[in-house]
Amino acid sequence: MARIGVLALQGDVSEHVRALERAGQEKVQVVEIRKSGQMEACGALVLPGGESTTIRRQLESFGLTQELKAAALGGKPILATCAGLVLVSQEVEGDSKVRPLGLMDIKISRNAFGPQRESFEADLQIKGLDQPYHAVFIRAPAIAQVGDGVEVLACVGGAVVAARQKNLLALAFHPELTKDPRIHQIFLKMLEA
Amino acid sequence: MELENLRFGTELLKRGFAKMQKGGVIMDVTTPEQAVIAEEAGAVAVMALHAVPADIRKMGGVARMAHPEIIEAIIEAVTIPVMAKARIGHFVEAQILEALGVDMVDESEVLTPADEFHIEKTKFTIPFVCGARNLGEACRRIKEGAAMIRTKGEAGTGDVSQAVLHMRMIHGQIRSLKGMDDLQLMKVAREIEADLDLVRECASMQRLPVVNFAAGGVATPADAALMMQLGADGVFVGSGIFKSENPQAMAGAIVEAVHHYDDAALLARVSKGLGAAMKGMDASTIPEAEALQNRGW
Numbered sequence: 291m292a293r294i295g296v297l298a299l300q301g302d303v304s305e306h307v308r309a310l311e312r313a314g315q316e317k318v319q320v321v322e323i324r325k326s327g328q329m330e331a332c333g334a335l336v337l338p339g340g341e342s343t344t345i346r347r348q349l350e351s352f353g354l355t356q357e358l359k360a361a362a363l364g365g366k367p368i369l370a371t372c373a374g375l376v377l378v379s380q381e382v383e384g385d386s387k388v389r390p391l392g393l394m395d396i397k398i399s400r401n402a403f404g405p406q407r408e409s410f411e412a413d414l415q416i417k418g419l420d421q422p423y424h425a426v427f428i429r430a431p432a433i434a435q436v437g438d439g440v441e442v443l444a445c446v447g448g449a450v451v452a453a454r455q456k457n458l459l460a461l462a463f464h465p466e467l468t469k470d471p472r473i474h475q476i477f478l479k480m481l482e483a
Numbered sequence: 484m485e486l487e488n489l490r491f492g493t494e495l496l497k498r499g500f501a502k503m504q505k506g507g508v509i510m511d512v513t514t515p516e517q518a519v520i521a522e523e524a525g526a527v528a529v530m531a532l533h534a535v536p537a538d539i540r541k542m543g544g545v546a547r548m549a550h551p552e553i554i555e556a557i558i559e560a561v562t563i564p565v566m567a568k569a570r571i572g573h574f575v576e577a578q579i580l581e582a583l584g585v586d587m588v589d590e591s592e593v594l595t596p597a598d599e600f601h602i603e604k605t606k607f608t609i610p611f612v613c614g615a616r617n618l619g620e621a622c623r624r625i626k627e628g629a630a631m632i633r634t635k636g637e638a639g640t641g642d643v644s645q646a647v648l649h650m651r652m653i654h655g656q657i658r659s660l661k662g663m664d665d666l667q668l669m670k671v672a673r674e675i676e677a678d679l680d681l682v683r684e685c686a687s688m689q690r691l692p693v694v695n696f697a698a699g700g701v702a703t704p705a706d707a708a709l710m711m712q713l714g715a716d717g718v719f720v721g722s723g724i725f726k727s728e729n730p731q732a733m734a735g736a737i738v739e740a741v742h743h744y745d746d747a748a749l750l751a752r753v754s755k756g757l758g759a760a761m762k763g764m765d766a767s768t769i770p771e772a773e774a775l776q777n778r779g780w
Contacts, residue, residue, distance in 0.1 A: 299742055300506040300527060302499075324743070339503050341527040341563055348525065348742055372503070387522070387562050400562060406586035407608045409496045410489040428499050429564065429586065446489075467499045 291319050292481050295332035297358075298322035299348040301340020301373060305466040310336070313474035329357045334367040334481050337374025339428070339464050342388045342400070345373055355391065362393040362458065367480035369473075370460040376400060376431050378460055383434050394458045395437030402432035402449060402462075414463075416452060417443045419472055425463035427451070432462055492608030497630035500564075500587065500610050501694040504528060504631075504717055508707065508738050509696070511535050511721040514553070515560035521724070524734035528564040528586070530719065531557045536593045536639030536775070537722035537761065546594040548576040554583050566612070571779050572598025574606075581609050587631070588612075590624075592778035593638045593721075601779060604628030614698065616649045616776055618656035618682075619675030621691055623780075626678045632691055634715075635776040636699015639722050641763025643706040645776060646699045650713045653695065660686035699776070702727070702760045704740030704753050711744035728758030 292314070296306045307320045314320075323329055335358070337345075349355045362368055362378070370378045378393040385400050403410070406429055413422040423444075432449035436442060443452035451462040457480065465473035507527025512518045518529045533549040534542065548569050558565045564586035569576035576597075577588045588611045590602050604611040605628035614635035615621035621632045634653070636646030656675070660668065660682065668686055672679040684692045697710030698719035707718045718741050720734075727733040736753040743749045771777065 298506075302502040302505060304505075305502060340505070341503065341507060343522060343563055344507055344525045344527050344738070347738075351739065385562060405558075405584045406496075406500055406564065406610065407491070407581060407584070409500065410491050411493055411496060412489045426495060426499055428496060428503060464499060467495065467502070 291317060292333045292478070293319045293321060293331060294334045294336065294481075295321050295323040295329055296336045296338060297345070298324050299340075299352070300344050301338040302464070302466060303338050306336050306338045306371075309466040309471065309474050310478075313471040314478050318478065323354075324352075326353050326357060329354070329361050332361075332366070334369070334477070335361055337368065337370040337377055338466070339372035339374065342373040342376035346377060346388050349377075359391060359393065362391075365457050367457045367477060368393070368459070369477045370458065371464055371466065372428065372430060372462060375433070375460040375462055378458055380437070394453075394455050394460060395440050396433045396453060396455075396460070397435035398431050399434045400431050401429050402434075403427060403430055405429065412446060414444045414446065414451070417441070418476065423470060423472060424468055425451070425465070426467045427463045430462040433460075494630070497610035498693055501612070501631035504564075504696075505694055506742060507717045508741050509566065509717070509719045510724055510734060511719075512557060512725070513549075515556045517725055517730070518557045518561045518565075520731055521734055522561045522563050524731065525738035526563060526734065527717070528566055529557065529561060530589060530721075531565055531567040531585070532593075535722040535725055537641070537726050538639075539593060540639045546570075548573070548580065548594070551579065551583055554580070554585060558584055568594055569602070570594040571596040572600050572602060574602045577602055577607060577611075581607055585609065590629075592635055592775045596778050599780070601627050612696070614776070614779065615653065617652045617675070618685065619677045620780070621653055621695075622675070622677030622681040622685070625681055625691070625693055629693065631694045631696065633696040633698040633719055636697070636701070637766040637769065638699045638775050640700050640766045640769070641702035641723060641726070641761040642766040643700040643702065643709065645766050646697050646701060646710060647713065649699075649776075650697055650710060650715060653691070654714055657685050657689060657691070661689065700766065701737075702763060704736045704750060704757075707737045708740045708744040708750050711741055717741065722761055726761035732757050733760070
């Protein structure tokens with residue numbers, strides 16, 4: 291059985307836990323990561339939605355930054371959604387409030403679509419999925435620039451909103467808020483590879 | 484992707500926004516400088532208002548929505564979500580807050596109510612949070628469109644007892660629904676003046692269908708952790724931060740306390756060196772007519 295850790299410092303943790311359990315059925319065990327030493331026993335990690343400034347600060351204050359970096363470099367599959375996308379990026383455009391972890395060769399823009407009144411739902415064409423995926427964007431970031439080796443998976447207007455680089459799958463939207471399990475299933479497949 | 488195919492202001496987006504706040508601290512601020520302190524301390528959002536509840540109590544007079552200039556300056560100063568309070572029933576204040584780009588409106592009993600009716604919140608694109616003392620109130624607000632509930636507590640007192648009372652009340656009432664058949668649920672719905680479908684949902688989920696924060700009297704890291712241990716999804720801190728001796732330290736400590744609410748050793752460590760908490764007042768000494776929690780229905 292694969293063990294998957296959801297970073298549980300702040301944000302919609304329980305939604306990811308449920309989505310993983312739904313997608314993986316009996317085959318996954320999901321644990322919440324709050325303390326140093328817990329990540330090592332996990333085969334894959336999820337960085338949930340929430341406030342990136344808050345989560346970044348808590349990573350630092352509980353000494354989890356290095357462990358997370360090591361897990362990513364060591365090849366553990368990581369699913370990063372919304373605030374998680376901000377954290378894994380190389381650089382945040384025009385904003386010094388979050389120091390990203392630099393795990394993925396992307397430059398992102400926070401709150402790219404504006405305040406909450408501009409938050410939206412949309413049917414996305416995602417590479418690798420036959421049918422459109424109904425995606426929920428909440429004060430979402432967007433990927434402004436991708437480096438070599440980063441595969442773009444989906445766009446809204448001109449903005450990249452989903453991308454993959456090796457073991458990292460990063461999304462500007464929230465697959466954990468809808469019942470469609472396909473994104474979490476793609477992620478679980480990365481574990482098998 | 485055609486941009487015109489996007490959908491805005493849905494219930495999923497509103498409740499989803501509230502879910503992103505879970506496990507976080509939302510802090511009352513009255514200036515951009517305070518907003519920056521809150522953000523740096525790790526707040527998940529700030530609540531913009533013209534005076535903190537403790538000062539509103541002291542000043543008397545009519546308490547209204549904050550000045551637009553202040554709200555705009557606060558939005559400009561931080562990247563975390565900015566919420567602002569509108570008077571109960573004052574849907575035009577809420578319209579103005581939405582136009583200013585506020586992320587969430589708190590239809591708040593801390594301000595002077597404008598109507599016996601609450602705002603019809605489903606009509607707005609942005610989400611609302613509302614106060615509640617019990618399950619009936621919480622369900623009525625959710626039915627009107629609230630995407631998030633908070634306990635009313637007794638704002639501006641620094642006395643956590645009323646927030647505890649309201650959190651225990653809501654959770655206790657939800658627990659009592661467990662195992663009831665539909666006829667019994669119908670009876671409860673009628674008694675507490677709540678929508679039956681919502682009561683059914685609470686019974687089966689064993690929680691409110693929206694995020695439920697604690698508010699109204701949280702003044703120390705211990706208070707915040709207490710509310711989390713009692714089952715709150717997160718915490719609002721009003722006067723507790725900027726009426727304390729060292730707001731910066733208090734703000735940071737409350738954030739840590741909420742994230743690690745079940746770790747007593749850590750709570751002991753972060754509770755040190757904070758200086759004096761807000762002085763506050765015993766909520767039970769407030770005459771019935773002056774209690775903010777009795778505003779709204």
